[in-house]
Amino acid sequence: MSASDEIEPGYVHHQHRDAYLKRLRRIEGQARGLQRMVEEEQYCIDILTQISAMTKALQSVALGLLDEHLAHCVVEAAKTGGPEGEEKLKEAADAIARLVRS
Numbered sequence: 001m002s003a004s005d006e007i008e009p010g011y012v013h014h015q016h017r018d019a020y021l022k023r024l025r026r027i028e029g030q031a032r033g034l035q036r037m038v039e040e041e042q043y044c045i046d047i048l049t050q051i052s053a054m055t056k057a058l059q060s061v062a063l064g065l066l067d068e069h070l071a072h073c074v075v076e077a078a079k080t081g082g083p084e085g086e087e088k089l090k091e092a093a094d095a096i097a098r099l100v101r102s
Contacts, residue, residue, distance in 0.1 A: 023057065023060070026057065027061070033050065034047065034050055037050065069091075069095070070092055073088055
């Protein structure tokens with residue numbers, strides 16, 4: 001890995017940041033669309049279908065961020081060992097638990 005490819009632990013890698021932002025902007029548009037659907041009193045099932053699509057899109061972003069966290073932050077902390085490694089592992093486990101509950 002070259003110096004330009006190194007990842008600052010705890011931060012989204014610049015190569016992925018733009019993709020996450022693009023997806024989040026699309027999700028933001030979906031949220032505005034949902035608001036319009038409710039304002040226009042559209043059919044409930046259609047609204048629920050759009051909510052489901054938006055939920056899946058958010059879950060996709062969350063899983064990508066989790067994967068990045070595990071691959072970089074947790075791995076680096078585990079290499080150094082000690083309390084920081086245990087803390088990063090607990091953070092990841094807690095994040096996974098929150099995702100599974102949602």
